[in-house]
Amino acid sequence: MPQTDLPPTDAPMRLATTIRPYDWGSVTALPELFETEPTGRPQAELWMGAHPGAPSTVDGVPLNDLIARDPAATLGERSTARFGPALPYLLKVLAIERPLSLQVHPTTAQAEAGFADENARGIPLDDATRTYKDASHKPEMVCAITPFHGLCGFRDPAATADLLDRLRLPDLRPWIGTLRSGEPETALRTVFAQMLDDASRPLRAQVERALLDLGPGDDDLAPYAGIARACPGDPGIVAALLLHHVDLLPGQALYLGAGVPHAYLGGIGVEIMANSDNVLRCGLTTKHVDVPELMRVVGFTPAGPHVVHPGHDAAGEHHYRPPAPEFALTRYELTGQAAHTLPCGVPRIVLCLDGETHLGDGLTLRPGQSAFVPAAAPPVRLSGKGTVYGAEPGAFTV
Numbered sequence: 001m002p003q004t005d006l007p008p009t010d011a012p013m014r015l016a017t018t019i020r021p022y023d024w025g026s027v028t029a030l031p032e033l034f035e036t037e038p039t040g041r042p043q044a045e046l047w048m049g050a051h052p053g054a055p056s057t058v059d060g061v062p063l064n065d066l067i068a069r070d071p072a073a074t075l076g077e078r079s080t081a082r083f084g085p086a087l088p089y090l091l092k093v094l095a096i097e098r099p100l101s102l103q104v105h106p107t108t109a110q111a112e113a114g115f116a117d118e119n120a121r122g123i124p125l126d127d128a129t130r131t132y133k134d135a136s137h138k139p140e141m142v143c144a145i146t147p148f149h150g151l152c153g154f155r156d157p158a159a160t161a162d163l164l165d166r167l168r169l170p171d172l173r174p175w176i177g178t179l180r181s182g183e184p185e186t187a188l189r190t191v192f193a194q195m196l197d198d199a200s201r202p203l204r205a206q207v208e209r210a211l212l213d214l215g216p217g218d219d220d221l222a223p224y225a226g227i228a229r230a231c232p233g234d235p236g237i238v239a240a241l242l243l244h245h246v247d248l249l250p251g252q253a254l255y256l257g258a259g260v261p262h263a264y265l266g267g268i269g270v271e272i273m274a275n276s277d278n279v280l281r282c283g284l285t286t287k288h289v290d291v292p293e294l295m296r297v298v299g300f301t302p303a304g305p306h307v308v309h310p311g312h313d314a315a316g317e318h319h320y321r322p323p324a325p326e327f328a329l330t331r332y333e334l335t336g337q338a339a340h341t342l343p344c345g346v347p348r349i350v351l352c353l354d355g356e357t358h359l360g361d362g363l364t365l366r367p368g369q370s371a372f373v374p375a376a377a378p379p380v381r382l383s384g385k386g387t388v389y390g391a392e393p394g395a396f397t398v
Helices: 029-034 063-069 070-077 077-083 108-120 157-165 170-181 185-195 196-213 224-228 234-239 291-297
Strands: 014-015 018-020 045-049 089-094 102-104 139-143 148-154 244-247 253-256 262-274 280-283 306-308 317-320 330-333 341-344 348-359 364-365 372-375 380-392
Touching: 029 089, 029 185, 029 262, 045 348, 063 070, 070 077, 089 348, 089 380, 102 234, 108 291, 139 148, 139 330, 148 253, 157 170, 170 185, 170 196, 185 196, 185 234, 185 291, 196 224, 196 234, 224 234, 224 262, 234 280, 244 253, 244 262, 280 291, 341 348, 364 372
Parallel strands: none
Antiparallel strands: 014 372, 018 045, 045 089, 089 262, 102 262, 102 280, 139 253, 139 262, 148 244, 148 262, 253 306, 317 330, 330 380, 341 380, 348 364, 348 372, 348 380
8 A cells, every 4th residue: 555545643543353263262252242253263362453463454554564654643752762663562352262371471681582592593483483473571461351260370389289289199299398398489490390391291190180080179179170171181281280270250350470470261351461472381282382491481489460450530441550561451331421531642442342332423343343543643532332442551551
């Protein structure tokens, strides 16, 4: 498209988006949520943003190209000065039928070093053994739409020792002893590394059988038995036992910073993250696992899940402000009565989850549809009836 035919950058723009058909996705969840026809294939992630892996488009123009041609108008001066000429966040809707990979994300310094190293070694970006796809960190937050289940962060090692003890496997005693008696970070590092080592394959098989043989009533171990059923033979089954199990109710949110091991197990959620695709996997996957690099990136300090509690600045507005400058999220509950105003000056993505949403007088969104509001647009009136999510850089909202 010639420069003169680019969409105008002073008004909201309807986005055409991509749904990724990963095998852990649900065949029916997104079609039911967005009132569309199933394809017969898993629909796992709806992407909204300018990531080059699956950029949204505006009138056929990839959003990343549109931004690159006029960052001042699309992103605004503040975002461009802070994050450069790229949209700093990526918005998704996840529909999880079976566990995602057990994974961790690097710090910015780790990502920059890893990306430069793999480039220097000539590993193509699309190589299956490539670990670093870009030079950015990837903090993320997920906000539950339905009841949402996951794993997040290392439990206190003594509590994990008690959990392992309930499996009644004599061969687990060395790990249990280390977890009970060692300095917490050292104990977790030692046991985690041994769990992923091929030498532990026979013990991992014992743990898997014990989980599958659990009777009713052991609620603390039941989520891990579900992982064993979904991912037979995977080394991540045992490593998962080191992590907190988390249940989110609709509207609750979970933040994940660098170095925090985690996995999503089931449910539908809106996810927002820094605009990166850097993932180091520990297990529950058939994809590449680089254990030495993983051990360098994982943070072994025990910590509880970082739940983000929304603030309420106005009726029907729920503001999620995690400690990441790249992104913030607002949930709007539109009643058909009072309208909301979206301020100008920052790049914003608006997603209609259900109902019908109007952006000013010129653009209507229905379930699953989204729009990009460029920084150069004047304040936009948000009205209608339903649930809407708005994404924006977090650095200018805290």
